[in-house]
Amino acid sequence: MSRSGSGGVPPPPVGQRPTLQVSGQRPSAGGRRSAGAAARRTDWPERLEGVVEAARHRPFAWGRHDCVTFAAACIEAVTGRNPIHALDPWHSQEEAGATIRSLAGRQRLQVAIDRIMAEHGWPAIDPRLLGRGDLCLVAGGKGRFAAICLGNTLAAPSEEGLSFFLRESAIAAWRIDGGSAGLRPAGGRDVRAPSGRAPLEAS
Helix, strand or coil, X not given: CCCCCCCCECCCCCCCCCCCCXXXXXXXHHHCCCCCCCCCCCCHHHHHHHHHHHHCCCCCECCCECHHHHHHHHHHHHHCXXXXXXXXXXXXXXXXXXXXXXXXXXXXXXXXXXXXXXXXXXXXXXXXXXXXXXXXXXXXXXXXXXXXXXXXXXXXXXXXXXXXXXXXXXXXXXXXXXXXXXXXXXXXXXXXXXXXXXXXXCC
């Protein structure tokens, strides 16, 4: 978990929902909804948009508006379930790192997220199958951070507010309830890696 820094693409205009490249196929086995996964709310697009707009100009703050708490707020908007509600709160980079270590030992943020997602029945998927409302991990210049897929772009907090990145910059992904239709694989465009503080991942 680290600050996401400057975004790699301009933010979507206020009120505009990024378009999805939807194919006629549902995701393969990795994208199926697990039996224990929470269903998406019927009005999840509007709720997700509300969380994103409220955070658009909100500065980064550990434990209040960092990559994990923002992602959790988006997931709660989509499903009504906050995946980190049982975790002890953190207020600094050091405390956030301690939380990651409590979940994954000296392993990386991706392992901690994977364990939390598995507890809620949300499966890991190929990042090329990301859909709106899904969770992903992005690699920045100095660390990795969680982000939420908004369609063709990914969003994560930074110093000045939300930063936005191309969907192809995701290196890991999780289907939030399997509610998104299958997506065509991304075209593999290069994305400028965002800058940020040192990662909280233990090496």
